[in-house]
Amino acid sequence: MLKILIPTLMLFPTTWITTPKWLWTTMTAQALAIATASLTLLNWDSETGWTSTNPYLGTDPLSTPLLVLTCWLLPLMILASQNHISPEPINRQRTYITLLVSLQLFLIMAFGATEIILFYIMFETTLIPTLIIITRWGNQTERLNAGTYFLFYTLAGSLPLLVALLILQKEMGSLSMLIIQYMQPAPLCTWADKIWWAACLIAFLVKMPLYGVHLWLPKAHVEAPVAGSMVLAAVLLKLGGYGMMRMIIMLEPASKNLAYPFIILALWGIIMTGSICLRQTDLKSLIAYSSVSHMGLVVAGILIQTPWSFTGAIILMIAHGLASSALFCLANTNYERLHSRTLLLARGMQAILPLMAAWWFIANLANLALPPLPNLMGELIIITSMFNWSSWTIILTGTGTLITASYSLYMYLMTQRGPVTTLITAIEPSHTREHLLMALHLIPIIMLTLKPELMWGWCF
Amino acid sequence: MADYRDAPLASRPKTLDPAEYFAVSPAKRKAEEERAAIRAQLKRQFQLQLNDPRRVTTIEDPALTRWTYARVSNVYPTFRPTPKNSLLGAVCGIAPLLFWYFVFKTDRDRKEKLIQEGTIERPFQLSS
DSSP, rough: HHHHHHHHHHHHHHHHSOOOOGGGHHHHHHHHHHHHHHHHGGOOOTTOOOSSSSSSSSETTTHHHHHHHHHHHHHHHHHHHHHHHSSSOOOHHHHHHHHHHHHHHHHHHHHHHBBBBHHHHHHHHHHHHHHHHHHHHOOSEEEEEEEEHHHHHHHHHHHHHHHHHHHHHHSSSEEEEEHHSOOOOOOSSSSSHHHHHHHHHHHHHHHHTTTTGGGGHHHHHHSSHHHHHHHHIIIIIIHHHHHHHHHGGSTTTHHHHHHHHHHHHHHHHHHHHHHHHOSSHHHHHHHHHHHHHHHHHHHHHHHHHHHHHHHHHHHHHHHHHHHHHHHHHHHHHHHHHOOOBBBBTTOHHHOHHHHHHHHHHHHHHHHOOOTTTTHHHHHHHHHHHHHHHHHHHHHHHHHHHHHHHHHHHHHHHHHHHHOTTOOOOOOOOOOOHHHHHHHHHHHHHHHHOOOOTSSSGGGG | OOOOOOSSSSSSOOOGOOOHHHHHOOHHHHHHHHHHHHHHHHHHHHHHHHHHTTTSSOOOOOOHHHHHHHHTSSSSTOOOOOOOHHHIIIIIIIIIHHHHHHHHHHHHHHHHHHHHHTOOOOOOOOOO
């Protein structure tokens, strides 16, 4: 872990000392070096699954794919932000990069934590840089509202979690994940126990987000600048999924009955948010609602707690992280040229920017879960395990897949096909940086198709 | 205009109706002229912007801006609960949750009962 943490910490001095001419190049290069070093974490050689050199930070097959995704995303965020931040004074650029790097640091410590309290503290700490990124560097006046929704939804969900963790510490004596996996499941029968059960999960359900408490997500994703949207969609949502997968192991056997409302909310949410996507005006809002839809499937998978559903949840989290982040970068390429996110404004872009249309195509295919990409594999494994849980879920998940395909097609056809709008006459050609960004998003998805063992987690 | 006669089986279209041109009241004609003048001004502004050699931005369409604002940011202030949309919310938002809760609970309880009795059939050997 130190080989990841120390270079990440040293990104702070690099940001402030580098000459302005080399700032972005240096930051991208160092972040890529950290991402490459994080790939070595994929070498799990311990029988117990956990690889840790100290009692506080360790990795296991669940956290490693998410850690690698986080480390991989930082150079991509820096690449994506380069253009829209460049008009600002150099110190403000450095501040922006410092925020991204500090977010990265907290995320690495969150995914590497072996104590649940450290995970909780890092979970909360990631809110602060994200809030600053959204409210300071967002583009519309609604960003303040978006930041407020984001902060208070997550805080309101996670304060009960703090109380629940303190209760757990008092009962168990330790909050280390290495120990808790072996503890006896407590009989959860009183009302207070049921509230404790809910308190453990609400924070992560709000973060995922679950359908009923998802209101913060479209606002935050739309108003954030591109790096903020990327990290929100790709990693911060998965923090919720990761936390839920860690906590839910010790919440048996009450989960059998108490999980029904949340499973149903998640499954119905797939259909509702998918349908809302078809009526969106704003491109980023469409992608944000599609994130809610995919994460609904992940939430349902995690709540039924079978080995296959956990595997499907992890695969879908990783694949969705990369695909959703790719779509936000594509939406940003449109936004930088037109300063508008309206779907109707940027039509027929295939005639103007054909190479970018190829990336749009692949990203939309990944979003609609085309075989053999891991998006489909994750969705299919979750759908299969949900079918085993109860045969009637196939109606909801099947309709959800159909709606996902239709809104992905809608997004592709609206932005790329059709007549070019007359209002647009001067579009910059695509930068090589943008092509590189898209390649670095989509090539890992294609490569993960060939070696899914990296993503499967420890249940397969 | 040329003297068009109505075809035996087809009626004259509205734009070829002489009453449209020759029997218009002065107030109506004045209103039509004002509207045509506004349209011409808008077209002129658009053409000026379209052919301006120094323009680098896209041409802003105020109608599109108003429409986007109304659809995205002005939803809640203009919402009023009516019987129709409350019913819609209940049917799409609350009733399905209750319906699916009963469906899943009944199905799972039935399976649990079969497992308890030992009569469950597992024809395939599958992990899940």
